[in-house]
Amino acid sequence: MANTNEAGRLKQETAIEKIIRRPEIGSFVVMLVIIVALAIASEGKSFNALGLKNNVAIIAQYGIIATGAAVLMIAGEFDLSIGSMIGFAGMAMSMMLKWGLPFGMGEATPVTAFAVTLAMTLALGWLIGTVVVRSGLSSFIVTLAFLFLLRGVTEVSFRLINKSTQISGLPDYKEESWFANLLGGDVFGWFYDLWFMLGGNLNRRGEQWVEGFDARFLWWLVIAGIAYFVLSRTQIGNWIYATGDNKEAARANGVPVNRVKIGLFMFTAFCATMFAACQVFDTNTSDAAKGNLMELFAIAIAVVGGTLMTGGFGSVIGVVFGAITVGLVANAVFFIPAIDGAWFRVFLGGILLAAVFANERIRKRITGGI
Amino acid sequence: MADPYLRVEGLVKRFGPFTALGGVDLEVFPGEVHCLLGDNGAGKSTLIKTLAGVHEPTDGKIYIEGKPVEFRSPRDASDAGIGTVYQDLAINQLLSVTRNFFMGRELKGPLGTLRMDEMNMIAHDEMLKIGIDFSDPTQAVGTMSGGQRQTLAIARAIYFGAKVLILDEPTSALGQKQQMGVLKTIKKVRARGDIAIIFITHNEIHSRLVGDRFTFLALGQTIGAGTNAEIGDEEMRRLMSGGAEMGDLEQELAAI
Ligand SMILES: Nc1ncnc2c1ncn2[C@@H]1O[C@H](COP(=O)(O)OP(=O)(O)O)[C@@H](O)[C@H]1O
Numbered sequence: 001m002a003n004t005n006e007a008g009r010l011k012q013e014t015a016i017e018k019i020i021r022r023p024e025i026g027s028f029v030v031m032l033v034i035i036v037a038l039a040i041a042s043e044g045k046s047f048n049a050l051g052l053k054n055n056v057a058i059i060a061q062y063g064i065i066a067t068g069a070a071v072l073m074i075a076g077e078f079d080l081s082i083g084s085m086i087g088f089a090g091m092a093m094s095m096m097l098k099w100g101l102p103f104g105m106g107e108a109t110p111v112t113a114f115a116v117t118l119a120m121t122l123a124l125g126w127l128i129g130t131v132v133v134r135s136g137l138s139s140f141i142v143t144l145a146f147l148f149l150l151r152g153v154t155e156v157s158f159r160l161i162n163k164s165t166q167i168s169g170l171p172d173y174k175e176e177s178w179f180a181n182l183l184g185g186d187v188f189g190w191f192y193d194l195w196f197m198l199g200g201n202l203n204r205r206g207e208q209w210v211e212g213f214d215a216r217f218l219w220w221l222v223i224a225g226i227a228y229f230v231l232s233r234t235q236i237g238n239w240i241y242a243t244g245d246n247k248e249a250a251r252a253n254g255v256p257v258n259r260v261k262i263g264l265f266m267f268t269a270f271c272a273t274m275f276a277a278c279q280v281f282d283t284n285t286s287d288a289a290k291g292n293l294m295e296l297f298a299i300a301i302a303v304v305g306g307t308l309m310t311g312g313f314g315s316v317i318g319v320v321f322g323a324i325t326v327g328l329v330a331n332a333v334f335f336i337p338a339i340d341g342a343w344f345r346v347f348l349g350g351i352l353l354a355a356v357f358a359n360e361r362i363r364k365r366i367t368g369g370i
Numbered sequence: 371m372a373d374p375y376l377r378v379e380g381l382v383k384r385f386g387p388f389t390a391l392g393g394v395d396l397e398v399f400p401g402e403v404h405c406l407l408g409d410n411g412a413g414k415s416t417l418i419k420t421l422a423g424v425h426e427p428t429d430g431k432i433y434i435e436g437k438p439v440e441f442r443s444p445r446d447a448s449d450a451g452i453g454t455v456y457q458d459l460a461i462n463q464l465l466s467v468t469r470n471f472f473m474g475r476e477l478k479g480p481l482g483t484l485r486m487d488e489m490n491m492i493a494h495d496e497m498l499k500i501g502i503d504f505s506d507p508t509q510a511v512g513t514m515s516g517g518q519r520q521t522l523a524i525a526r527a528i529y530f531g532a533k534v535l536i537l538d539e540p541t542s543a544l545g546q547k548q549q550m551g552v553l554k555t556i557k558k559v560r561a562r563g564d565i566a567i568i569f570i571t572h573n574e575i576h577s578r579l580v581g582d583r584f585t586f587l588a589l590g591q592t593i594g595a596g597t598n599a600e601i602g603d604e605e606m607r608r609l610m611s612g613g614a615e616m617g618d619l620e621q622e623l624a625a626i
């Protein structure tokens with residue numbers, strides 16, 4: 001039977017070949033190299049108690065939005081409005097905290113300010129997604145429009161209501177509100193307690209130095225964990241991959257392609273809102289320029305993490321490695337004062353280019369070179 | 371003679387001012403291969419897309435087991451037992467065989483998680499039944515040959531309850547050997563006896579090899595129909611070329 005032999009033409013892969021074929025392998029190797037290089041160049045400072053906390057803080061920020069960008073990219077779309085959405089969400093939340101809820105609904109609490117903001121950003125995500133799927137226009141151009149729109153609205157609202165594009169000196173809600181503490185407080189204190197008990201984590205006076213990680217670390221783990229689970233283990237995950245790989249094929253098999261896309265634009269809006277909320281409740285400030293360029297970092301990290309620009313392929317674990325790599329390098333200047341901070345961008349440009357080529361090779365290998 | 375599983379009467383499909391189908395009739399019977407033949411642009415793909423619920427007919431009737439039906443979506447059609455294997459196969463190259471097999475109809479456990487092991491096993495077994503022993507269904511479809519992809523799409527349609535299997539030019543993009551593989555698959559499905567197959571092709575030889583019944587389309591019209599025995603080679607060639615007499619064509623060519 002001729003067809004039975006067809007199967008024999010497919011080479012069986014060894015375990016090692018399977019590992020090498022995984023999308024996250026490239027970003028994993030780069031991450032290891034960066035961790036080692038940074039530890040050596042900073043003489044360990046980047047991974048002492050405070051260094052670790054600060055590095056994890058920026059890594060988690062990147063990680064939160066890159067997860068959103070990557071999952072959306074897997075479904076075949078881009079969102080350039082992430083950065084402006086961060087600015088918008090931060091503005092909305094802090095202005096409600098300072099000036100009260102809209103439509104005379106009274107004083108805002110951290111919970112209500114967050115909830116009303118999230119309702120607005122999710123609605124915006126829905127709107128962006130709907131415009132993209134209904135118009136059939138490239139999401140690149142639609143979300144570019146929202147990049148300008150949202151940033152403009154943020155600044156105008158700030159000036160109209162607040163007379164200034166910054167808010168500082170909000171009360172420290174963390175003290176009173178468990179909710180604000182959940183977003184802006186410390187987490188995993190046991191880790192630093194343990195470190196202290198084991199004789200490390202000491203300040204100059206010999207007391208415990210660092211109390212815990214920023215709460216955004218926890219949120220990043222939660223968001224990445226859920227995204228990983230949904231993508232690899234659920235029906236919706238299968239639909240996300242299918243939508244990005246071959247939209248028409250997915251549709252012909254009954255996958256609600258448009259709903260998948262709209263839902264993911266709402267997910268990136270959610271990630272941007274979490275980014276902003278952690279920032280607002282951590283620092284009790286906001287600024288119309290917050291989140292600037294973050295959409296591009298998010299996309300760059302997604303690509304460095306092995307996500308295909310053309311959709312249909314990518315992994316949350318790769319994006320975790322990508323966020324660690326990019327976050328560490330972004331922060332490196334603080335631990336190695338001798339280097340010029342601009343090298344960060346040179347590095348990011350370099351690995352981005354390398355990643356695009358590597359991803360293309362992986363895609364070809366998977367599809368047998370088609 | 372058994373009743374047709376699917377019957378189409380006076381089907382009309384217009385795209386704006388353009389009449390893609392101008393009143394087409396068709397009957398397909400379980401256990402038979404019905405070849406749909408005709409030149410490029412004759413309306414074959416439009417006909418089967420209408421049957422598959424992708425287009426709504428402008429006019430005309432579709433009957434399943436004698437009862438009139440209306441399809442508003444591909445899901446309606448597939449629920450009514452119409453399984454379509456498109457020219458482009460509706461396959462996602464980067465996804466695994468199993469994920470493609472179950473796309474849109476995934477088996478879910480509690481919490482909406484995928485029952486991956488079970489799905490892998492079913493995908494493997496179903497493909498084996500119609501001729502491919504595909505040992506690792508977790509590999510990407512991109513690594514499969516064109517013939518294997520056809521088999522995947524066919525196995526998928528049958529597993530999900532297709533009573534009418536529509537194959538849109540399944541052999542046109544394949545090499546000789548793989549074409550024969552697909553014809554064998556068609557024969558295997560036919561041998562089950564419970565599935566009606568609509569086989570769209572350009573290829574006279576292929577239709578002779580597996581076809582029980584033929585319908586010829588030209589410019590959106592049915593220009594001829596009959597069983598394999600009824601239609602002779604001359605007639606076949608005449609109808610394949612859109613109804614023009616071979617003699618006329620020869621004259622036209624000679625005049626250039
Ligand atoms: N969605 C559509 N809109 C407008 N015209 C179409 C559409 N689909 C098909 N047609 C036209 O209908 C005619 C029949 O096409 P098709 O059914 O694809 O033919 P075949 O499959 O027999 O080659 C062609 O002239 C084609 O251009």
Ligand SMILES: [Mg+2]
Nearest residue numbers: 414415416457
């Ligand atoms: Mg066609």
